[in-house]
Amino acid sequence: MFISFENVEYKYNETVILDNFNIQINKGEKIALVGSSGEGKTTIIRLLLKFLTPQKGRILIENNDLKDIPDEEWYRRIGVLSQNAHIFNRTLRENLLIAKPSATDKELLEALERSGLKKFLEKRNGLETQLGSKGVAISGGERTRIALTRLLLKDPEFLILDEPLEGVDKLVEKEVIENIRNFIKDKTLLLISHRFSILSLTEEFAVLQDGKIVEKDKFHNFSENSLLKKFFKAENELTEKFRRGKENGNADKMDYEVQ
Numbered sequence: 001m002f003i004s005f006e007n008v009e010y011k012y013n014e015t016v017i018l019d020n021f022n023i024q025i026n027k028g029e030k031i032a033l034v035g036s037s038g039e040g041k042t043t044i045i046r047l048l049l050k051f052l053t054p055q056k057g058r059i060l061i062e063n064n065d066l067k068d069i070p071d072e073e074w075y076r077r078i079g080v081l082s083q084n085a086h087i088f089n090r091t092l093r094e095n096l097l098i099a100k101p102s103a104t105d106k107e108l109l110e111a112l113e114r115s116g117l118k119k120f121l122e123k124r125n126g127l128e129t130q131l132g133s134k135g136v137a138i139s140g141g142e143r144t145r146i147a148l149t150r151l152l153l154k155d156p157e158f159l160i161l162d163e164p165l166e167g168v169d170k171l172v173e174k175e176v177i178e179n180i181r182n183f184i185k186d187k188t189l190l191l192i193s194h195r196f197s198i199l200s201l202t203e204e205f206a207v208l209q210d211g212k213i214v215e216k217d218k219f220h221n222f223s224e225n226s227l228l229k230k231f232f233k234a235e236n237e238l239t240e241k242f243r244r245g246k247e248n249g250n251a252d253k254m255d256y257e258v259q
């Protein structure tokens, strides 16, 4: 067992978010965590990052309590891709070297390409591109992909991908997914996403509801009445509604409805 949450409770003030929460992730396992907004997915990530500590229960990493693992060691082993990666007021090169100070330009460029940033490099000033508030404005999707480049360079054994395709456009989505697929082969992965395309990266799904994992299995074992399938159907219907809206020229209205 690589990671094990044992009867973890977490509450913000008096509001219980995780209640006797249990999940086990084996080494090399890739698992998607699915749940409605506000169910506590980000809270689980914050606990794994040691930003929060369980009020009850414990989190074990290979039988050691996470709270006893030195921060320096744990932050070397874990890598997180989220939408709010920090971009420093430095060049692109410097923004990447924090993930791997010894990386050569060739390695940086390769990792950037694998993250779908080839066009960005060509349009801008390559590795010399100045980022942050003093530099060029970057989009949300570019920020996510810079974070992905850092992750590829850092190469940690345990990965958390939190909506990794946020802002990544459809033109490069497939390529980015394939690169992530190659990258995660020998890693342990916790994935949080609403996009179906990326959920194909995992076999195992866990559904979070009311502070607990209520369903956990391989995708093909879920029944049509399962929460997971219902969740997928609801997402599908929204996507379909949105597509039809666009075809009928009601894109703006449908955009609004989808949100």
Ligand SMILES: Nc1ncnc2c1ncn2[C@@H]1O[C@H](COP(=O)(O)OP(=O)(O)OP(=O)(O)O)[C@@H](O)[C@H]1O
Residues within 6 Å of the ligand: 012, 013, 017, 035, 036, 037, 038, 039, 040, 041, 042, 043, 044
């Ligand atoms: N610092 C905080 N103080 C009080 N309540 C909080 C705090 N952070 C989160 N919450 C609440 O805890 C619940 C779980 O939040 P969390 O961010 O973990 O959900 P989530 O599943 O990640 O949601 P989403 O899918 O929308 O990102 C929510 O109801 C949220 O409002």
